[in-house]
Amino acid sequence: MQTHFDTATDSPWRIARRRFAAHRPATHGLALLMVVVVGDILAPQLEELFTDGPVTQALRAGHATLAFAAVAALAGALTGTLWGVLAAGLGRQVGRALARAAGWLAALPLALLPLVVAGLAGRAPLLFDMAVTASVVPGVAVAVHAIARDAARHEFQAAAEAAGLSRRAILWRHTVPGALGPLLAALWPALPRAMAVESMASLLGLGSSQTWGALIGTAGSGFTLLPAAVLLAATLAALHAVGAGLADAFAGDRP
Amino acid sequence: MLSFAFRHFFGTLPAVLLLAVVAAYATPAGPEGLARAAAGLPRTAALVAGALAVGLAAGIPFGLLAHYRPRSPAGRLGRMLGGIGAAVPGFLAAALAVTALGPGSSVEAAAALAVPILAEAARLARRGADAAAEQGFVLAARGRGVSARHAFLHHALPAALVPVVGVLGGLAAATTAGAVAAEALFGLPGTGRMLVEAARAGDAGGTAAAAALLAGLVLLLRAVGGILCGHLDPRARVG
Amino acid sequence: MSAPLLRADGLTVRCGGDVIVLNADFEIRPAEVLAITGPAGAGKSLLLRGAAGLMPRGYAADGEVARPGRLALVPQDADLTPHRTLAAQFAEVLGPDARPRAVTALERMEVSAAARRLDLYPHELPDGIRMRAVLALALATGPEVLLADAPGAGLDPTVRARLLGLLAAWAREAGAGLILAGRAADGVAGPADRVLRLDHGRLGPPAEAAEPPSPAARGEGGAPVLSVRDLHVAFPLGRTWRGGTRWLTVVEGVGFELPEGETVALLGETGSGKSMVARAILRLIPASSGRVAWHGRDLLTLDPPSLHHTRRDMQALFPDPRKALDPRISVGEQLAEAAGALIPEEDEATLRLRVADALARAGLPAATAEHYPAGLTPGEAARVGLARALVPHPRLLVCDEPTAMLDPADREALIEHLLHLQRQRGVSLVLATADAALAWRVGHRVLVLLAGQVVEEADAATLLADARHPYTRALIATGEGRMPDLRGDPPSALRLPSGCPLRLRCPRARDTCADVMPALETVRPGHRVACHYWDETTSNPDGS
DSSP states (O other), X not given: OHHHHHTTTOOHHHHHHHHHHHOHHHHHHHHHHHHHHHHXXXXXXXXXXXXXXXXXXXXXXXXXXXXXXXXXXXXHHHHHHHHHHHHHHSXXXXXXXXXXXXXXXXXXXXXXXXXXXXXXHOOOHHHHHHHHHHHHHHHHHHHHHHHHHHHTTOHHHHHHHHTTOOHHHHXXXXXXXXXXXXXXXXXXXXXXHHHHHHHHHHHTTSSOSSSHHHHHHHOOSGGGGHHHHHHHHHHHHHHHHHHHHHHHHTOSOXX | OHHHHHHHHHHHHHHHHHHHHHHHHHSSSHHHHXXXXXXXXXXXXXXXXXXXXXXXXXXXHHHHHHHHSTTSHHHHHHHHHHHHHHHSOHHHHHHHHHHHHXXXXXXXXXXXXXXXXXXXXXXXXXXXXXXXXXXXXXHHHHHTTOOHHHHIIIIIHHHHHHHHHHTHHHHHHHXXXXXXXXXXXXXXXXXXXXXXHHHHHTOHHHHHHHHHHHHHHHHHHHHXXXXXXXXXXXXXXXX | OOOOSEEEEEEEEEXXXXXXXXXXXXXEOTTEEEEEEOOTTSSHHHHHHHHHTOOOTTEEEEEEEEOOSSEEEEOTTXXXXXXXXXXXXXXXXXXXXXXXXXXXXXXXXXXXXXXXXXXXXXXXXXXXXXXXXXXHHHHHTOOSEEEEESTTTTSOHHHHHHHHHHHHHHHHHHTOEEEEEEOGGGTTTTTOSEEEEEETTEEEOOOOOOOXXXXXXXXXXXXXXXXXXXXXXXXXXXEOTTSOEEEEEEEEEXXXXXXXXXXXXXXXXXXXXXXXXXXXXXXXXXXXXXXXXETTEEGGGOOHHHHHHHTTTEEEEOSSTTTTSOTTSOHHHHHHHHHHHHOTTSOHHHHHHHHHHHHHHTTOOXXXXXXXXXXXXXXHHHHHHHHHHHTTOOSEEEEESTTTTOOHHHHHHHHHHHHHHHHXXXXXXXXXXXXXXXXXXXXXXXXXXXXXEEEEEEEHHHHHHOOOSHHHHHHHHHHTTOOOSOOSOOOOGGGOOSSOTTTTTOTTOOHHHHHSOOOOEEEETTEEEOOTTTTXXXXXXXXX
16 A cells, blocks of 8 residues: 555656566566667677678678668558557447457568568568568557557446546547557557568568678578577567567556 | 368368469469479378477476476476477478588478477477366366366366367468478478478469479368367357 | 454555555354455455455565465456356356356355256346356355355345345355455345444445434325326336337336425335436326326326426436436536526526525535536535535435445435425435335335336335335345345336236245235224235244
8 A cells, every 4th residue: 555655646657667677587688679779870880890791791781670660661651550449439330340450460470571572572672571561560559459449448438428528528638649659569569570570581682682681691601690689589589578668567457 | 070170171271273274274284283292291190280289298297387386396397488489480490400400301390390399389288288277177077076186187188178179270370381391401301391492493373383282281270270279168169 | 262264464455656455354164154344445345356466567565465275256337258158158167067056156145947047148038047156156166265246236126135135044054254345235244244444445344234214204294296006117118029019117107295385205126117207297208198197287288388387397317317417518508508498588697696506505505506417426426416406496316326326435425415305495306216214214105016026115214114115125135234035136117027016026826816916905094014914923033
């Protein structure tokens, strides 16, 4: 009961921040992520420390990998969010069909999409970008659909209506802002997923040539692939841990 | 129960057949591409199934130990395993294995692919065991005289496995994607390697055929997962 | 005096270094019922588990407990194992020849069609049946002592009271000892021979029994300010194959008149429609037909601007006060928002004064405005809800089970507050509740609802003295801690029985009850009843 009064004046964002900080893997992941990003920014300087070899190559490739994943994930998140919101809001026939399509597509091995696109339509970079983006869209759509569907069901909306607020005010000032936290937690996994999909395609020689995946794929024998592989594994683990922390921070309905 | 299994299975069949038909007849290379892809499918299926079996069989006990004996070494390992699943996806594990062991047999490939499955299974088994412990039915069974061992085996364990079985479909999709990479890296004959080669060569027919069959494999495995889920959790059999 | 079956001497429950229960002494004799009451979190569940020898991980129980050979514990939130059929679960504890004994145990707990239900999975059984099955499973093992922790806690009051009565009857007949644990509101004290109270870690004699509240004095009467007539609420369920729509009727033909400064209580359990009536009056859900006249104007056909203007006169209280607030925004801001929406013509300074005044009138310190909903206790949250409702100085408060989530102290405080409001400012109240005692205490006029219809209506005093409908009598019995005479569980709204909705549970049911739905008939002026056999005089106090 003590902590109860201490947090009485804390807004949910502050509480979420505190819960995130209490989630040990998430804070480790965040720290690791920051190390990777800072390392990427400082790559030119770091390169001078190591002689030109697999380590410097890996450092150099970090920039392309991170940037690509970020852009693809952002595009995929926007598309998927639109899809999920439409599926929840567009009424019974259309909405349900959209939701079901998203669910069905999400069940397929979408990580193979860049390979399929390369085989069917060639190796243009734009097509590759779109394929990676497309591979994360259905998963995002399914998650956003669930959030949007539950967002409209809260008791406080009836209470707000009794208190005189219009439906529109309730939607834009309460429902949508309240869903932003869970939405962030649901969209975050698109980032590691995009990175994994891109890395696998590049590893097989069907994607970019400047990312960690490509380095791993073209590595010769022995330990040349290790720097890139370690960086990739560490980044993926860190992203995943942060995602778990976000999901925990915004898990709704805690007293 | 049987009718549920049939319904579930045959529900996915039309989609698979449609994919195969499209692949066979919509592209110029057509039916021979489909035949070539189909020839390699059993090996790919065996690789995926093998990886799933090994990963689940190894991962579930760790996850359960993480719940029931959290301070034992195995339990601690079980708790840590959860995080590494994301770090080492199937294709990365395969790449590392190939570098370490050289191009090898499908057994090694399956073992490499099993690593992320092991981690995910451990994480979910632990979560399932935590959830089962919180629900009222295990204690209720003990309260009426069921022995601790019996309560674990027949009440807690099946409930703990429900989340694991629930993601079998997703695991199958991820493992199939990883198997494609593993086959290409290890040089194993199979639909996966055919997909990679066709993609590299720009062979539309081969790509479509291989992709369709792989998608069909995933849907099939998903159906099997659904049946298992229905077996463990009767609530899943409704709809 | 026979020897005790179970005896606990100095039972102490700890978690690490913290002591939760200190030196509890209690015993139970054959054919005796002991109730252990106490506030939530006092440690009653741990006490029972300690007595049974099934402590959770991380907790230890010291002290001596002398247990009988056969003992059964039904924990809080007990449920059936989802992946095994009922028959399999009986066979597990009874052995291979379990079926006849299983049927006997189920029938003892009044499970209808017991033999058929044995082959079903738990998710195929309705909630009430599942609860009864869990208890039957414990009974079937023939224990000498049964420890039951808040049995039937989530069920309707009449169902729960009946279950407790059945357990007590079994214990007395089988010569077993029954220990019940629960909060005071869970009704465990009703069937008990002895009551002990667990508070602040010590087990001792119970608190003084509160005086049963007397019913509200008969109202002054006078012209009604709120007049509800023939209210119908229905939800569309989908389309029939002919292209029409299937409707689920949740409220049918409800009407009442509310004079100024008085209270109408809508009394009913889940599925009665009381919540829907409350919301339909405020137009929070659409009514399909009927008339709701506030000072003569029909609210249901009012145009939106006028409806918005009228909202300042009518406000609502909701069952879960914390869920009725947006968790992201501070209390003060939400109240200010409500003030601005309801009274747009006032300037900001005046609105802020209104908010501070509303908080004060609800009995909250001004600092509460800075708090967020997650940081409020349920009692504070209920007061914040009240404050929000009081901002526009309403003349009518529609309360939908406002005390459902509150513990006894907070509940008492809120009710006192509402009564005070009524006395000082003449606020009219519509109170929807499942708690019979609350209905008599607060309501001048009581409407008893069942499956969306009014089955009895009268002044509170008349109803208490001379209730004619079996359902009302059962509710009164439950409120007074006696076992009601209603068997079984309420039917689902989607599959109501033909004729009278109560007929599957009613002790008076006869063939006519299945054929014809009873209409409201007048017993005396102001007292109406919808039952075919309301005029059968009975002198049996427990309503049979």
